[in-house]
Amino acid sequence: MKLTRAPNLITAHHWVNVLVMAGIPCELHNRYLSGAMGEIPAEQCAPEIWLMDERDEALATGILDRARNGPERNAKSWRCQSCGETLESQFTVCWQCGTSRDPLNDE
Ligand SMILES: [Zn+2]
Structure with a gap:
């Protein structure tokens, strides 16, 4: 689609x-x-x-x-719960280990 x-x-x-x-x-x-x-x-x-x-x-x-809206605006990085990698806010999946970001913490 x-x-x-x-x-x-x-x-x-x-x-x-x-x-x-x-x-x-x-x-x-x-x-x-x-x-x-x-x-x-x-x-x-x-x-x-x-x-x-x-x-x-x-x-x-x-x-x-x-x-x-631009990658850095309101960007809040997050930490992967599995491997501890810090990721930029636009990513919803850890590029290091593939763990999904917790949607409940997705602001
Ligand atoms: Zn990870």
Whole structure:
């Protein structure tokens, strides 16, 4: 399913990375990546983020809201309960050991 549209490719790649890091399978779609630029409305050139599993929508939307607002704004790092690694707020899964962040502490 289509989650959202990104304003540009760089942002789209960033969002895909953030989602993948959070353990959410997604794909970057851009039907008009090359060739027709300038002949179609710019809006239709915008890359789209598609989720592999629509059950991830709420989680993915929340993650992208944070990504849109800038990674450091209101960023509160958290500590992995399993291995003790300190992680930035945009990550919901420890990159070190794969443990999920406790959603109850997700502010
Ligand atoms: Zn960990």
